Amino acid sequence: MVTNLDDIALLSPLRYKNTSLKLFLVIFGLLTGLLSDTPLLPLFIAVCMIAATIIFGKIPVKFYFKLFAALLGFALISCIILLFFSTGEDSPVLWSIDILWWTFSITTASLNQAVLVFSRTINGLACIFFLSMTTPMLEMFSYFKRVSFLDVFIELAMLIYRYIFVFLETAINIQSSQKMRFGYKGFKNSIRSLGMLVGTLFVQTLEQGDKLYLSMNSRCYTGKLPFYTQKYKIKATDAVLSVLFIGATIVVFIYTRGYQFF
Incomplete structure (x- = not known):
């Protein structure tokens, strides 16, 4: 029974794809999501990464979302705390409560900030899962x-x-x-x-x-361990799909700049 990420990566068809290309796509997705000022772009990248991991990587859906939800729970707690401490200046108050001598309030600015941080967290987890579930650690090393x-x-x-x-x-x-x-x-x-x-x-x-x-x-260790490196060529379909993903991400970045849910 498959129980850890390395077993998952060893069985994934995406294991035989070029490591440099996968690493570039993951770094591109992470940096673009972090630089975005709207939650739509990180969510778009996350959906693409999740779809690629499950569909092309043949990852068990139940295992994937069970692990994803477990890690996302910690981010959700942080975002809930962020709702009450990132108020912003001159921002309309949506909800408030008085507890002893303190007043806790949720404003549109804090809500937008929490949603943005949460979307970036989803994006980061999706990108890291794509790499860790399709590339064995030995190949990364x-x-x-x-x-x-x-x-x-x-x-x-x-x-x-x-x-x-x-x-x-x-x-x-x-x-x-x-x-x-x-x-x-x-x-x-x-x-x-x-x-x-x-x-x-x-x-x-x-x-x-x-x-x-x-x-x-x-075994005559001289200070360096020899590594066997398996090189995979970038196929035409991989290059086309990568270009389409990068192009779509740039388009979403341009047309959703500054958009907020609240």
């Missing part, structure tokens, strides 16, 4: 390695990324065995089991670090 982007940082990031899943699997196995032995029955037992879990993971982290160091030295 090899791509940045190929363009000579901070070799040491990329190698460390790759090792950290790999061992996140190693220790996560170890933690799940230990916790499952503890639960089978009623290790989390009661508050006292739960604290003791949690402490044993953290301590075991810490010890295993040190042991895995020593094993990794020895194995790399035994």
Whole structure:
């Protein structure tokens, strides 16, 4: 069963598309959405990215929107708070309430600001999901390695990324065995089991670090990790669709400039 983004990306047909093109489209979508002063443009880009991820990337719709909604909930809370603290000067008050000595009010300026921030968040999540669900992390690491982007940082990031899943699997196995032995029955037992879990993971982290160091030295490690880079050509259909997306985004940017919902 597919349970993480890397598994999703490995099964996606868009995995075999040019990484540079996908990265350019994502950066273009992010920057254009951030520079927009209207929520319509970020929403348009988000719809395009979501459609491309689900339709062309063959991503399970239920999995996609479940993960999307979970992350969007944090943004919604921030935007609700922004409603009451971004009032603006000489802006009509739409709703207000008095709580003790404070007056909380929602104005048209704060509402427009909250909607704009929320639309930018949707745009950002859609763009990041498009990249993360169609490009495996190993290909991203090899791509940045190929363009000579901070070799040491990329190698460390790759090792950290790999061992996140190693220790996560170890933690799940230990916790499952503890639960089978009623290790989390009661508050006292739960604290003791949690402490044993953290301590075991810490010890295993040190042991895995020593094993990794020895194995790399035994394989003549010289300070740089070799990466296999799979290069994919930009097909004519990919180029046409990309140009259409960029052109449509520019048109929407021009004709919706300054538009506000309220």
